[in-house]
Amino acid sequence: MKHAFLTAFFCFFLASNCYAQFYGFNKVDQSLKATDQIEITNMPPLMSQDSVANCYAFPAANLLNAEVCRYEKIKCSELPQDQMFSPLGLARYGRPEETKESANLNAKNKNADALQGPDGGNSFNILNYVTRYLSAPSEKCMSLDRILSKVGGADQVNEMQVHAFQRLEQMYSKSKKIKSDCADCLSNFYASAQDEIEKNFDVKVSSDRLLKMFAQSTYTEFFDRLFTPSECYRAKNSAFLESKVEPDSYPPEGIENGNYAGAIEQIKDTLTSGRPLALGNICGDKEPKPKDKKTKKPQCKAFHEVTVAGYRKVCDKKNKCRDVVKVINSWGKSWQEQNDEGWLDAKSLLDRTFYEEGTLTWLKDKAQE
Amino acid sequence: MAQRQSTGIVIIAFLLSFAAQAGEFSLRYYNNDKYELVKITEVQKTRVTSNCIKNGKPSCKAWSIFLGKPFKVSAQKVPLLGNPAAHYCWDVGAKNRILKADNNEQTDYCVFDDNSMIDSWDLYYKHFPPPPPIK
Known part of the structure; x- marks a missing residue:
């Protein structure tokens, strides 16, 4: 399933069943x-x-x-x-x-x-x-309008990204456990990671960039490298x-x-x-x-x-x-x-x-x- | 004399129908991986897409929902407030989309499956009128 790339939304949304009105936003008589x-x-x-x-x-x-x-x-x-x-x-x-x-x-x-x-x-x-x-x-x-257009809506965004980002974090953690002297292990891991990232997050990742991403010392820095190509800063x-x-x-x-x-x-x-x-x-x-x-x-x-x-x-x-x-x-x-x-x-x-x-x-x- | 009156009535009717759509403007809508222009018109102080106007009158799903009874607002799952009008679009069976003006100002519109759209806040406030201003 394609996912547009997203920042980590920690929150999951919307107006409550109390909200025929949301409280606190009170206009003032304009004639004053x-x-x-x-x-x-x-x-x-x-x-x-x-x-x-x-x-x-x-x-x-x-x-x-x-x-x-x-x-x-x-x-x-x-x-x-x-x-x-x-x-x-x-x-x-x-x-x-x-x-x-x-x-x-x-x-x-x-x-x-x-x-x-x-x-x-x-x-x-x-x-x-x-x-x-x-x-x-x-x-x-x-831009939010483009991302929501791709994934459907805020609900879909919120549900899909939970699963996708959980997988991503697991992937990053797994990369840290692979022995550096096992060339096959690393090669297989990177190939599978590249495929999954491109599929789930609609992000094209070169091998060189992939290596730099996984070399980051924290998950946040890895995430940053993945979703913000240099031309987007x-x-x-x-x-x-x-x-x-x-x-x-x-x-x-x-x-x-x-x-x-x-x-x-x-x-x-x-x-x-x-x-x-x-x-x-x-x-x-x-x-x-x-x-x-x-x-x-x-x-x-x-x-x-x-x-x-x-x-x-x-x-x-x-x-x-x-x-x-x-x-x-x-x-x-x-x-x-x-x-x-x-x-x-x-x-x-x-x-x-x-x-x-x-x-x-x-x-x-x-x-x- | 009668002919002049008839002509006058036709001219007035024409001008009125034109005036009804004089407030027409375009917004950018991201759809199918590209921006497309949608024409918006104001009807009875409510903004709808021009495709909602048929034979000079609003006739589309957006308009029928607008005129209908309010829907139940679905429950919130987390304690941070999103745009209530945007959320309400989904409760009425539409999807909310952000449309952009030339100056990049953003407005929410409920998009229905017949491709008609209505300003999300116009719909929300019709169904849930805001309180009067404090005096």
């Missing part, structure tokens, strides 16, 4: 007077995650793409596809990986584990990895990301829970500096619940993560005011249009995060040594 508006208008094109549950990768892609546009001073809506970070390509970095680099990184970053998204990933991990090691596929190379102009920027998060490291005032202040500060933010830990349940205090496990059934690209205050005739944020969702252009371009009530949205670790993520200038 708006003031104090801050907005990042130079944002990349709106995207859709279909029903694949890798929402956290889209804000990460938005932040990275917006940073490229900001740094290069180009119109983000015209960012070529081969220059854009692919959310699909970024999704696998959503969890702390087992590469040597990420293991060292996570040892230094106490937030990494705490920021682990529920059953999936989070944008902080993606930004943390990519701004140090770069090498993430472009949207031109790894983004252009070198993004090298500035490695030395110039790094991610930060709210609440700050060491603080278990923030609060609404702190979150809004951070949003305003970051937007004023010219950068958007990722807003995660959003619980879409009708009655959201925070993490269990004893077990620290999430109690929410449906999490989501979005990009925040604007803030304003709206007041009624009695001068009763509320904060409003502009959300860029990964639910396509139609959702934006039908939700007042994403301008939503801030309090009801932010309260659903319980201001837990990793609620807000953004890129900042790295302190130069």
Whole structure:
């Protein structure tokens, strides 16, 4: 069975049976007077995650793409596809990986584990990895619409890739046990591996590339070599990301829970500096619940993560005011249009995060040594 | 006089039918290993493919599902939220596909087996209207 190549989706999807409505995205009366508006208008094109549950990768892609546009001073809506970070390509970095680099990184970053998204990933991990090691596929190379067209749909993607990726990981593990002095063993193994990879993942692999793949010291690095040919990595102009920027998060490291005032202040500060933010830990349940205090496990059934690209205050005739944020969702252009371009009530949205670790993520200038 | 009135009525009818499709635009749809252009038109503030319009009226599977009763939304299996409207396409017997505009902005469409398509959020919100804005 043909499989298009995919990043490792750890999550398996879709709207729940609660969802005649998903909660937390509340529009505000457009007749209310708006003031104090801050907005990042130079944002990349709106995207859709279909029903694949890798929402956290889209804000990460938005932040990275917006940073490229900001740094290069180009119109983000015209960012070529081969220059854009692919959310699909970024999704696998959503969890702390087992590469040597990420293991060292996570040892230094106490937030990494705490920021682990529920059953999936989070944008902080993606930004943390990519701004140090770069090498993430472009949207031109790894585009969700093309992959879903080949395999049928998100359900098929999710089911098939479980089996296929399990086989792949077994294959990699097996390669490490073959004795290097057994030429026949190696030859037979590589021949069979090449055939299976080409068949299951629709990826052409030369013998030379196959050897390099299996020579990698970890499965993640092997995976990376397999699915991201060198021509698919983004252009070198993004090298500035490695030395110039790094991610930060709210609440700050060491603080278990923030609060609404702190979150809004951070949003305003970051937007004023010219950068958007990722807003995660959003619980879409009708009655959201925070993490269990004893077990620290999430109690929410449906999490989501979005990009925040604007803030304003709206007041009624009695001068009763509320904060409003502009959300860029990964639910396509139609959702934006039908939700007042994403301008939503801030309090009801932010309260659903319980201001837990990793609620807000953004890129900042790295302190130069 | 009667002839002038008839002519006027014909002209008005022609202009109205033209206006109904004046909002026509194209999107790229990846199908059979290549991008093809599909024409989208707006009918009663709802975006459907132009192949849904027959004799000036919408008549296709997408439209009949749109006008019909809501379907049950299937249960979620994992705790990360995908696009609910995209998922709902599958519940109504269609498949969801991401279509792209010239500027690469992406929109979800439910694709039915008669090749008619409808904007996924237009369908979803018709069946599950969103709450009113906060005042």
